[in-house]
Amino acid sequence: MSERHSDEPVDGRTDRRPAGELEASVLAALWAAGKALTPGAVRKELGGGLARTTVTTILTRLHAKGAVTRARSGRGYAYAPAQDSHGLTARRMHAELDKDADRGTVLARFVSDLSPADEQLLRSLLDDARPDGGDAGR
Structure with missing residues (x-):
């Protein structure tokens, strides 16, 4: 009996689409x-x-x-x-964040890998989301 690896197709097909x-x-x-x-x-x-x-x-x-x-x-x-494509991406980001108990470290690593332009965009979005108009902590 020949041995088959688990990643080889059972029926010989190789046209399977990537997951997702x-x-x-x-x-x-x-x-x-x-x-x-x-x-x-x-x-x-x-x-x-x-x-x-x-x-x-x-x-x-x-x-x-x-x-x-x-x-x-x-x-x-x-x-x-249920949402537009941007909402779905945000939902996936939340789901990934929820998988780790140390949210602070995950967020810190995420922010440290942002480009300067994305970091500025995130800062602007966070400032706009503050009820006081973004003056807190300045």
Whole structure:
């Protein structure tokens, strides 16, 4: 019996997409549509190359992650993005931050790796978010 490594495809296929690419494609289709879509409509927007069950599975996973909302549509659901792409990126950043108990160190490392322009942008955003107009601590 030959030994098979876990990263080798079982059926000889090598055309698998990288992890997350399908989810990103489905979200892009939903954002482009600007309205809730059924799995069949999402499949059509993606060019029809995926099975409807695959699209349904991706949408179900995105719903479980809070990335899409769903509402009844006939016997199934129609899905819509929960946020725009910027909101989703911010949500992912929060999720990564929540994975580490030492938030201060994570944030310090993040800030230390910012470019000067991004650091200035972050400072400006933080100042604008202060109720006193950003005068605190100056």
